[in-house]
Amino acid sequence: MKQPNKPPQVHIETFGCQMNEYDSELVKSLLRKSGFEFTEDRERADVMLMNTCAIRENAHNKVYGHLAELKAVKEQRPLVVGVLGCMAQNLKEELTDKQPLVDILVGPDGYRQLPGLLTKALNAEEQGLSRRGLAVDLSEYETYDDVLPERDEGINAWIAIMRGCDNFCSFCVVPYTRGRERSRDPEGVLREVEASVESGHTQITLLGQNVNSYRHGDWDFARLILAVAEVPGVQRVRFTSPHPKDFPGALLDAVAGHPNICKHIHLPLQSGNDRILELMNRTYSRKEYLDLAAEIRRRHPAIALTTDIICGFCSETEEEFLDTYRVVEEVNYHAAYIFKYSERKNTIAARKFPDDIPEEVKGERVSRLVDLQRPITARINRELIGHTLPVMVENNSKRSPDQWMGRTDTNITVIWSKSDIPATVGDIHPITVLDATAAVLMGRRDATSVNA
Numbered sequence: 001m002k003q004p005n006k007p008p009q010v011h012i013e014t015f016g017c018q019m020n021e022y023d024s025e026l027v028k029s030l031l032r033k034s035g036f037e038f039t040e041d042r043e044r045a046d047v048m049l050m051n052t053c054a055i056r057e058n059a060h061n062k063v064y065g066h067l068a069e070l071k072a073v074k075e076q077r078p079l080v081v082g083v084l085g086c087m088a089q090n091l092k093e094e095l096t097d098k099q100p101l102v103d104i105l106v107g108p109d110g111y112r113q114l115p116g117l118l119t120k121a122l123n124a125e126e127q128g129l130s131r132r133g134l135a136v137d138l139s140e141y142e143t144y145d146d147v148l149p150e151r152d153e154g155i156n157a158w159i160a161i162m163r164g165c166d167n168f169c170s171f172c173v174v175p176y177t178r179g180r181e182r183s184r185d186p187e188g189v190l191r192e193v194e195a196s197v198e199s200g201h202t203q204i205t206l207l208g209q210n211v212n213s214y215r216h217g218d219w220d221f222a223r224l225i226l227a228v229a230e231v232p233g234v235q236r237v238r239f240t241s242p243h244p245k246d247f248p249g250a251l252l253d254a255v256a257g258h259p260n261i262c263k264h265i266h267l268p269l270q271s272g273n274d275r276i277l278e279l280m281n282r283t284y285s286r287k288e289y290l291d292l293a294a295e296i297r298r299r300h301p302a303i304a305l306t307t308d309i310i311c312g313f314c315s316e317t318e319e320e321f322l323d324t325y326r327v328v329e330e331v332n333y334h335a336a337y338i339f340k341y342s343e344r345k346n347t348i349a350a351r352k353f354p355d356d357i358p359e360e361v362k363g364e365r366v367s368r369l370v371d372l373q374r375p376i377t378a379r380i381n382r383e384l385i386g387h388t389l390p391v392m393v394e395n396n397s398k399r400s401p402d403q404w405m406g407r408t409d410t411n412i413t414v415i416w417s418k419s420d421i422p423a424t425v426g427d428i429h430p431i432t433v434l435d436a437t438a439a440v441l442m443g444r445r446d447a448t449s450v451n452a
């Protein structure tokens with residue numbers, strides 16, 4: 001099927017969270033070692049891979065949409081189609097039964113098998129074999145510790161420090177798609193940080209479903225993040241996500257005290273009502289969450305808090321929703337990611353509780369929270385007008401190649417004109433905020449404090 005002597009060309013698309021972005025970089029590295037090449041151009045691809053997400057129904061629908069498009073392409077020319085990631089793991093054969101055009105299914109712990117499965121599929125026709133390939137066994141050990149991800153250009157390195165999740169929040173599919181929680185060897189993480197710095201990726205984001213449960217020998221997450229922040233050349237360290245149930249004081253000390261660790265904590269709330277939190281199996285109460293948020297603010301008032309919230313979880317009443325609303329009013333989040341509850345197959349909630357809140361009610365609750373949060377974000381951003389902040393230059397702005405885009409260490413996007421003073425991606429510059437919306441800060445490079 002593919003041209004002889006030409007390495008097979010792979011096109012890969014990634015959906016879902018940063019963990020999936022990271023996994024796609026691992027996949028690229030594994031395939032490159034086995035002689036595959038990559039193309040942005042779908043027309044030239046011998047293999048199309050989709051690294052998928054299963055967190056909510058709309059994540060599934062996006063993938064089905066893309067698969068429908070591929071059907072037409074596959075009718076015109078030979079093409080191997082592979083579905084990777086959380087949806088492959090969750091739906092397994094059901095996906096290939098529903099979508100016969102899918103040849104290969106590989107879950108998050110099966111990526112080492114991918115080169116072999118693709119080679120077999122690419123040569124299947126001439127050898128009279130089936131193209132079908134499956135690697136959907138979960139592992140208790142796989143951390144890909146020896147695989148150095150193939151990163152795109154830029155300054156951001158996402159690094160998984162652990163895989164899987166043992167929390168079993170009742171709404172969540174991740175423990176089923178990514179299996180048991182396991183922590184990577186800190187040596188491997190630190191080696192990867194050093195390699196990232198060498199390739200210019202000096203802003204490191206450490207990833208785990210609950211970084212607070214990172215354990216390896218006598219290493220915990222606070223010790224690991226401090227060690228990462230000390231690697232020569234590392235400019236900024238971010239992390240996501242800590243779970244509010246077990247936020248250690250030592251981690252708060254690290255965030256508050258180390259200049260390279262960004263002053264931003266993503267602290268998923270999910271609900272502000274105790275009965276719903278219990279049904280969700282979150283194992284903290286509204287009061288414990290609020291006390292933790294207050295403690296973070298007391299320790300370092302400039303730490304920005306962001307959150308995730310689910311509206312319309314099974315049996316959530318209007319009064320219980322209002323408890324969440326009041327927490328959002330109280331905490332002053334820099335940003336909140338607000339979702340309609342989406343029932344996921346196999347989860348505890350799907351087995352035990354009816355998904356009984358009408359879609360319109362879920363949607364209306366989401367809108368009310370979005371309408372509450374937007375002006376809070378805008379106010380926090382506007383309070384920065386006139387201040388000069390250290391901003392790391394990340395990329396051209398999406399709006400114009402004549403503008404830079406960067407982020408404050410509290411994770412707010414800043415845009416400023418390139419004509420002000422020359423800059424290079426990865427520099428940290430003092431930017432004076434001139435204007436602000438809920439989405440971005442508009443700034444000017446501050447000439448008076450160039451060395452800040």
Ligand code: SAH
Pocket residue numbers: 055056171172173208209210241242243268270308309310339340341342343344
């Ligand atoms: N491990 C991370 C969450 C990863 S999923 C953590 O605990 O912080 C990201 C977010 O998706 C969750 O915080 C939750 O708000 C949302 N989410 C997860 N499952 C969902 C579902 N079934 N319906 C709607 N939102 C969901």
Ligand code: SF4
Pocket residue numbers: 165166167168169172173174175209210243
């Ligand atoms: Fe899902 Fe909860 Fe694990 Fe986060 S901590 S991945 S929400 S089960």
Ligand code: F3S
Pocket residue numbers: 015016017018019020052053054055085086173174177178
């Ligand atoms: Fe991430 Fe989606 Fe899987 S959010 S962990 S890619 S289900």
